[in-house]
Amino acid sequence: MSDMSTPGGAEAFEKIKSLLLGDVSRRLEETAQRVEKLDDRVGDEKKMSVSTGDALIDAFRRAEEKHPRDLSNAMAPSVVSIIRSEIKNSKDMMVEALYPIMGRLVTSAVAGAFRDLVESLNARIDALVSANSWRLRLRAMATGRSMAEVALAEAESGRLKRALLLERGSGRLLAIWPEAEEGVEGGNADLESGMIAAITEFATNVYADKGGELRMLDIGSGKVFLRASPRVIVAGEFGGELSGQRGKRLDEAFLSIVELHEKEEDACTPAAIGGLLSDALAEGPAKPKSKTPVLIFGAALAGLVVWFSWEPVLHAYREWRIRGAYEEAMASHPALAQYPLRLDIEHKDGRVVLRGLAANDAEPQAILESVTRFAEPYRVEREVQIVALASQTQQDLRAGETRAAATLQEAQAQIEALRGELKETRAALDRLAGEHDAPRAKLQRFVENFAVFFSESDTLLDPAATAARLDELASLLKASDSGLRVVGYADDVGATVSSRSASRKRADKIVAMLVERGVPRNRLALVSRSTLNPIADSTLDTIRSRRVSFELPYAGEFDVR
The missing domain is CATH 3.30.450.70 (Beta-Lactamase)
Structure with missing residues (x-):
């Protein structure tokens, strides 16, 4: 047997390994790849949620395409x-x-x-x-x-x-x-x-x-x-x-x-x-259709046709009668043919108008009288201008000039009279204005609207306002060179003697204040009227009767000694 460490032995070993374990190795590699793919999809909670969602969506889509009724029946109770x-x-x-x-x-x-x-x-x-x-x-x-x-x-x-x-x-x-x-x-x-x-x-x-x-x-x-x-x-x-x-x-x-x-x-x-x-x-037995609605509709339609066509027909008939009478009347007055005349029929306003020019009033009036009987109920009117001859025009112009000259003279006389009246009116107004602005007139208006009120005895109710008004009164007195009555009043509360004394004290106080403002004492007359002429209800605001008023004297009153 050859040594495995040699190159030849290693190659032989790999060949034997591939022959014996080749199929198993391929399966292991495929399994490893599938495990890697599965891990990529569901390796953690997030990946698993995404995968499950995709799978459910695909499943619902296929069920909806192939078995929609079964899917509806299955989902309906839950929904x-x-x-x-x-x-x-x-x-x-x-x-x-x-x-x-x-x-x-x-x-x-x-x-x-x-x-x-x-x-x-x-x-x-x-x-x-x-x-x-x-x-x-x-x-x-x-x-x-x-x-x-x-x-x-x-x-x-x-x-x-x-x-x-x-x-x-x-x-x-x-x-x-x-x-x-x-x-x-x-x-x-x-x-x-x-x-x-x-x-x-x-x-x-x-x-x-x-x-x-x-x-x-x-x-x-x-x-x-x-x-x-x-x-x-x-x-x-x-x-x-x-x-x-x-x-x-x-x-x-x-x-x-x-x-x-x-x-x-x-x-x-x-x-x-x-x-x-x-x-x-199921419908009930059909009823025979009535012809009454059709007849009613036809009658209504015919009525509408008559209604809408009646007015134009009536207008055409009236115009035919009026035109015939006008042409006949014009034929009997041939002189009018040389003048521009026309007859206008205005149905909307209900009138017949003769318009144009003529030499006199008689012939156009005769034409209108001939047309009036046929124009009823329209009213007949005339808008005709009269054209005179040249000689008549010159005479009318001279007469008009004479009348215009006379009218002008009359107008000039009226203008002069109006100027005199206007001058007198202006002088009277100037006199009234002078009298109104005279010192005595101003003083008269002032004292008629001024009084001094007191609270107790000779105590002023409003010293500041009283002083200002007395300044104005003193100025008017000095400017007018007139005298003045200073009249004191009292209320009816208390004894008569005390009321008379209080009214005199009040008048005396106002006289002294006017003298302080430069008014000569001999131009002031002190009058005490006590409880006479009250201006307040005796049971309510009696204080208003505690006052001093002013009066202009009569002519020559201050000369009497």
């Missing part, structure tokens, strides 16, 4: 249970979260589809000229809706689109009518049943204290009527409006379906549901 739990635990949050999203999306989708349908119907209806289109127009005007909405409501009135029987709570679809065609999925029936169940439970929980039960859902283009028992819910989707009589029959049919399911669940098949609903939707 409904979660929704019920969330609604129970946080009603306000669910309403705030779901309503703005679901409500806005559903409303937008339904409104968009309905708007497209309405526009399409409007375009088709506008092209119609049959009696039915006029009936739709009149009904649209009466109800305030568009013609498309009225037509859609009539076309879809009471039409049951689909009925669903679903299990209450889980939302599992038990039966659907009409049944889906073979090989065709049920559309969104499973999703719709789950949502109806969830909404029903939500309404029941919210209004449980009021014993409320959800009976109808408005989806824009139609309504979903709901009837429920403790175990099942019957939902019917209708298009358009449902009459009261048919609604009552369908309500009885819904209750019959619920009762049938309660008695014998297996008997509640789509065929049985369809039979009950077909009986409820």
Whole structure:
């Protein structure tokens, strides 16, 4: 045997090893690679979470593509249970979260589809000229809706689109009518049943204290009527409006379906549901159509035609009569042919107007008299200018010049008279202004509005204001060179002797203050009137009667000694 340490021995060993352990080595290498890949995916908690999520997403996607109904049935109880739990635990949050999203999306989708349908119907209806289109127009005007909405409501009135029987709570679809065609999925029936169940439970929980039960859902283009028992819910989707009589029959049919399911669940098949609903939707015997609406419509249309055509016909007849009378009258006055005259008939204002030029008043007036009888009830008016001959024009101009000269002279005389009156008025105003601004007039106005009030005996009520006003009074006295009576008063509280003494003290105090301000004493007369001429209620504010007032003397009064 050769030595392993030699090069030849090592090669021989590797060959023997590959022959004996080659398959095992490959398997070990593949296993190591798979372990490395697995470690890369789930080696720690984060990697394992990512892998598990990807696997679940792939599994749900394959199940949705291959077995959508089985996936819905499997997920519906859990989803409904979660929704019920969330609604129970946080009603306000669910309403705030779901309503703005679901409500806005559903409303937008339904409104968009309905708007497209309405526009399409409007375009088709506008092209119609049959009696039915006029009936739709009149009904649209009466109800305030568009013609498309009225037509859609009539076309879809009471039409049951689909009925669903679903299990209450889980939302599992038990039966659907009409049944889906073979090989065709049920559309969104499973999703719709789950949502109806969830909404029903939500309404029941919210209004449980009021014993409320959800009976109808408005989806824009139609309504979903709901009837429920403790175990099942019957939902019917209708298009358009449902009459009261048919609604009552369908309500009885819904209750019959619920009762049938309660008695014998297996008997509640789509065929049985369809039979009950077909009986409820069956129309009664058709009544023969009456021709009365057509006759009424025809009579109304004829009346409208007569109404709208009457006024133009009447105007044309009146104009024919007036024009004939005008042409006949013009023929009898050939001299007017050389003048531009025309007759305008204004139907809107109800008048006939003769416009243009003429040589005199007589002939145009004769034309109007001939036309007046045929123009009734229109009023006849004249807007004709008289054109005189050249000789007559010159005479009229000279006469006008004479009249204008006489008028001018008369106007000038009136202007001079007005100037004299204005001068006298201005002099009188100047005299009045001088008298108003005279020193004695100013003094008169001042003393008529000024008095000095006292609190007790000869104590001034407001010394500062009194001093300022006495300064002004002294200035006026000195400027006017006039005398002044200083009159003292008292209230009627107390004895007569004390009141007379108080009034004299007050007048004497004011006289002294005026003398201090430069008024000669011989121009001041002191008067004490005690309680005479009070200005306050004797039972209330008697203090206001404690005052000193001022009076201008009579002419020559201060000369009497």
